[in-house]
Amino acid sequence: MRGNVWFVQKRLSPILTQHLGKKMLQQSTQTGDLDAACRIRDQVLVELSELEALLLGQASPAQRRRQFIEARERFKEYEESIISDEPLTLLDVIEPERLSEIEQDALRSMYSGQTPDEYRLSLKAALEDWLYSPLVERKPSTRSKNSHAVELFLSCLGGDDVVLAAITRKQVRGFITEQLHLGKTKQTVANYLSGLSALWRHAEYTMEEPLPAGNPFKGHSLNPKATVKSYDQFTRDDVEAIFKATEEAEGIFYLLPRLGFYTGARLEELCSLKTTDIIQQQGVWCLSVREGMGKNSNATRDVPLHSAIKPLVLEQLKQAQAVGSVYLFPEAGATNRSDGKKGPKFSQWFSRLTEKTIPKQGRKVSFHSFRTTAITIMLGAGFQEQLVVWVTGHERGLTTASKVYHRGPDFKMRLKAVEAIKVEALLEADQSNYSSR
The missing domain is CATH 1.10.443.10 (Intergrase catalytic core)
Incomplete structure (x- = not known):
């Protein structure tokens, strides 16, 4: 803390040092609230990690998706800005073979209107954005619960991740059945579904991901409150x-x-x-x-x-x-x-x-x-x-x-x-x- 403001200080790795031209990052959080400063610190660390991964050619699926979307939007802007007496497309003024793999995929997607599954928003990517988005108010306990719900759901599906738009109600019902068989209460399972549903809404409205109509995590009749017994008082x-x-x-x-x-x-x-x-x-x-x-x-x-x-x-x-x-x-x-x-x-x-x-x-x-x-x-x-x-x-x-x-x-x-x-x-x-x- 300096004065009444918290600062983030982080020693940089050699590759970040070479790229940014300094060995130590020092950045103001512009707040005196420790909880808010910690959230900003976490976001800074995530951004540094992503930058390092990009420099090393080890971008995560979420990073690759962002690169894909940014490239596609950039190409659309380029094509709209072309001024010529003859009908021209972007393909006439650039050399696609000189583009990176992700940029080539983005260019094809722009003309076909189809997005390859590897660039569709995944459940983990939706969780990552939800965790760090400044547009979302959430307590640390909610962050932990929703992260745990994602882990359990993916474990039920038997995979490391899943395209959000590909999730079906049948898969969700299977998840509910599995958790109840494992001894989880209806209230606990309902809490998991509430967290997963929040991630779907975040992806749909905040991240503007085109998703099928109908949130697959909503509308399951668990009626948890009917099974909850209130606490007795002390004598x-x-x-x-x-x-x-x-x-x-x-x-x-x-x-x-x-x-x-x-x-x-x-x-x-x-x-x-x-x-x-x-x-x-x-x-x-x-x-x-x-x-x-x-x-x-x-x-x-x-x-x-x-x-x-x-x-x-x-x-x-x-x-x-x-x-x-x-x-x-x-x-x-x-x-x-x-x-x-x-x-x-x-x-x-x-x-x-x-x-x-x-x-x-x-x-x-x-x-x-x-x-x-x-x-x-x-x-x-x-x-x-x-x-x-x-x-x-x-x-x-x-x-x-x-x-x-x-x-x-x-x-x-x-x-x-x-x-x-x-x-x-x-x-x-x-x-x-x-x-x-």
């Missing part, structure tokens, strides 16, 4: 047992269960908190769940800190700042996954903890059960659902005007709802059927 005994089991713990291992109970926030949201996300709103200390941390756009919110955890969070903030940590929990900040998620490691820890401390007895409980529990308590205390969803980040059911202009109830009212969350508000045996996803 008072459960919460007390979890708190007792972690009372000697420190840092994230002490605070995480208490934050879950007193805020109703999702585990990934809590693990992704940065020191700059502890803020004051109207004099009320809050956790700020930013865009990209939560499940969807409704998850963006500021959650008031319950009096039982506010001093603990502020102390954790001081400790994190003292060691120079960007994240509220340095343990979570040290997690480095390709999908960018900070929570899976601690989700596994919490699962092991509950296996030892509370009886499941057929219930579906996890860290998400804190969320169910918090919502149940606030609703049971008489607070309106519209207030509770501003605290927990569910769909707010607002009118169009309210979505644009309404900023939610004031923070003192939100804090009152949060303060209703108490262990004593829970029954010894859970009798509530309310559940939340």
Whole structure:
């Protein structure tokens, strides 16, 4: 970082050094946002890799396709610019035999109107463009999931890649059947199809690839939500047992269960908190769940800190700042996954903890059960659902005007709802059927 701007610095290979006339690349990302700078860095590295491959004669299929399209468009422009008293074509003014193989293929394609399969957009090429296109908003977790979906689909087809336009609904149905036989849930398979469908739409509308009518990844009747069971809430005994089991713990291992109970926030949201996300709103200390941390756009919110955890969070903030940590929990900040998620490691820890401390007895409980529990308590205390969803980040059911202009109830009212969350508000045996996803 220089000043408030991140720079990319990369030592170049000998062939790039010779071509570019310098040994070191230094390029400004023109942003102070680290996540945005990392995306720009990744794109720069891809472009350098492609340039080196071209210089070495080792262009990838995606690169060859781009060269083909660029050459064809260039030839069209040349032919349209020819001015002569006699009817002339491009073939009359150039020497095709002196063109490269790709340029010759592009020239033939221009006159025949046919594109050889090797230059048609492939699934991997669509994924590559989608991953790095500045026109697409995507979280690291979405990038990872869609990349995984492509790997699984190609594995099912038994090939390294496939022309996008050649994919059939029969192949997609075979993929669905295979994944279900392997034990994947309908929801998981539906997520794969959603990602693959997004790549098809990107190719069709952003890359302007001529594709057959009808997206083959859409319209498969999985009905995944009908098979999903919501999480059960915790009983008072459960919460007390979890708190007792972690009372000697420190840092994230002490605070995480208490934050879950007193805020109703999702585990990934809590693990992704940065020191700059502890803020004051109207004099009320809050956790700020930013865009990209939560499940969807409704998850963006500021959650008031319950009096039982506010001093603990502020102390954790001081400790994190003292060691120079960007994240509220340095343990979570040290997690480095390709999908960018900070929570899976601690989700596994919490699962092991509950296996030892509370009886499941057929219930579906996890860290998400804190969320169910918090919502149940606030609703049971008489607070309106519209207030509770501003605290927990569910769909707010607002009118169009309210979505644009309404900023939610004031923070003192939100804090009152949060303060209703108490262990004593829970029954010894859970009798509530309310559940939340």
